Amino acid sequence: MANYQTLDLKQDNDVLEVTLNHKNGTNPVSNTMLKELIQLADWLRESKEIKYVIFSNSGRFFSVGADLVEAADNFNPAEAQSENIRRMQIVGQEMMRKLETLEQITFAAIQGSAYGAGVAIAMTTDFRFMTESSVFNLPETNVGLFLTWGCTPRLVKSVGAVKAKELIMLCEDVSAKECLQLGLINKVVSEEKMMEEVYQTIEKLRRKGSLSIRLTKKLVNASVAPNFGDIFINETELVERVALSGEPAARMNEFLKSKGK
Incomplete structure (x- = not known):
């Protein structure tokens, strides 16, 4: 099992716990984390031992979203930099596809709020649990962007076009209770009961036919996939x-300045 800079791994029989652990528990989704998640997915694809994967977090946040300190250095109107941004978008799309299509059954144990790219990681999982005080937030338009990595069609499939526009355009916090009502998560649980709830669900799954569970995952994923292709290409x-417009660079720098970074 490899060592990672942004992920902590712990295996317990057929369960792998993957803890996002980056930059003092804020867990920004940096280029390094993206690439390590892809490497992890490639390793899991070859693993015969691991049947269940739990994505959780250290610190107060599941993830604060994209690493804006890193992104602000690239998001400027310079053509060479914008080409690099396009390539990194492809990496983000690859991360989403690889995690979403793992044959293992995956869980997001969201113990703290998730923003932007953190929500994206959660959206790749099969089961999603949030603590009562956690929120989802899609802040992309605040920094001059739109929801990328193929997340927009995924969100529309989950909550419908009208609500998806609201969540993306207004960038407002969505409580765990509302996430449950919208169908974005499966359960709201206390922080103390989070991992117990996840492992209880795993025990229920173990009592089912493993082949039928695996095929169900693939059939459901296939049922919501149509028309993604053109979006992945054009996005x-x-x-x-957008990068060439200069707006993201200006807004990211404004945000970082307001945070004293």
């Missing part, structure tokens, strides 16, 4: 176009 070009 990277749109991000590059």
Whole structure:
């Protein structure tokens, strides 16, 4: 099992716990984390021992979203930098596809709020649990972007077009209770009961036919996949176009300045 800079791994028989542990528990989704999640997915694809994967977090946040300190260095109107941004969008899309299509049954144990790219990681999982005080937030338009990595069609499939526009455009906190009502998560649990709830669900799954569970995951995923192709192709070009406008760079720098970074 490999060592990672942004992920802590712990295996317990057929369960792998993956803890996001990056930058003092804020867990920004940096280029390094993206690449390590892809490496992890490639390893899991070859693993015959691991049947269940739990994504959790250290610190107060599941993830604060994309690493804006890193992104602000790239998001400027310079053509070379915008091409790099387009390539990193492809990496983000690859991360989403690889995690979403793992044959293992995956869980997001969200113990703290999730923003932007953190919500994206949670959206790749099969079961999602949030603590009572956690929130989801999609802050992309606050920094001059739109929801990328193929997350927009995933969100529309989950909550419908009208609600998806609201969540993306207004960038407002969505409570755990509302996430449950919208169908974005499976359960709201106390922080103390989080891992117990996850392992109880795993025990229920173990009592089912493993082949039928695996095929069910694939059939459900296939049922919501139509028309993703054109979005994956065009989305990277749109991000590059937005970068060339200069708006993301200006807004990211304003945000970082307000935070004293």
